[in-house]
Amino acid sequence: MARGPAAHGALGRVTLVTGKEEFLAERTVAGVRDAVRRHDPDAELSETEATGLSLVALGEMSAPSLFSSTRCVVVRGLENLPDESVDGLLAYAGAPADDVAVVLVHGGGQKGSGVLAKLRKVDAVTEVRTEELRASEYPGFVTAEVRAQGGTIDPDAATALVQAVGQDLRSLSAAADQLANDFPGETLTEEKVKRYFGGRAEAKSFAVADAAFWGRRRPALEELRWALDGGTAPVLVTSAFAGSARGIARYLCAPRGMRDADLAREVGVPPWKVRTIRDQSRGWSESAIARAIRTIAKADADIKGAAGDAPYTLERLVLTVTGLRDRS
Secondary structure, three states: OOOOOHHHHOOOOOEEEEOOOOHHHHHHHHHHHHHHHOOOOEEEEEEEHHHHHHHHHHHHOOOEEEEOOOOEEEEEEEEOOHHHHHHHHHHHHHHOOEEEEEEEEEEEOOOOOOHHHHHHOOOOEEEEEEOOOOHHHHHHHHHHHHHHHOEEEEEHHHHHHHHOOOOOHHHHHHHHHHHHHHOOOEEEEEEHHHHHOOHHHHHHHHHHHHHHOOHHHHHHHHHHHHHOOOOHHHHHHHHHHHHHHHHHHHHHHHHOOOOHOOOOOOOOHHHHHHHHHHHHHHHOOOOHHHHHHHHHHHHHHHHHHHOHHHHHEEEHHHHHHHHHHHHH
């Protein structure tokens, strides 16, 4: 399930991340970064788009700096790599720097398949495939998530969790982490899942907010329509948005370098939620999240009496929040 096999032995190699499943791709990137930082807390992290990647640019990013010889370089949008840069990238992949971890992210599809085929033949390249899951694979994903937390879950319980939370991998991962941490040493049963997520309306409101704060406009609108059609109260949606916004805002203001347990207390969330907020916050600035909080407050007031069309108010909230993330 692409939980991060590339995180081991990433230095002196090139990690090639391919596929359309964004959550799994981001998890792999984060795994490599974390591995590099564990090896060298002072390691430098950098990121660029493949459209602007030249041999000179790659050399600058992978060369030792004044502060650290250990680096992690993430190149996104490999499918957009200019033709004139292909040979230079292949040359680097053939002889990568010992103290540098390079991650190449390809978003899937046929574009750029030529460079993928060439990279796959290079010994120093490790590929991590992150394809979208089929419907039958989601319970297996839940089982793997619970196992990664040291827990076990019944097959019926894994299916019930998918039915309650939906097929958004971020939401499923967060739900699995929560259950595993709240029932340590216990097998997760269908009854435990229903106890936490049987209130489908509440679970769906968080799915809407989660998709919106990732900037995923279309899935957020789809989740919103599903939630409202299923009887979710509009106020639950604005409440979920407010909780997500507060978590990100507190994370952005928290001191850097804290342990997850301390950071959870600082942010005011359970420990299992810290990883999600950390990844989610990368797309937000302090000014953008402040505007989102004001927008949510207005939508909440409208829902509670100042406006008569709750679905329209919530759709506008989704569009505004996802737009703020896009521009942050």
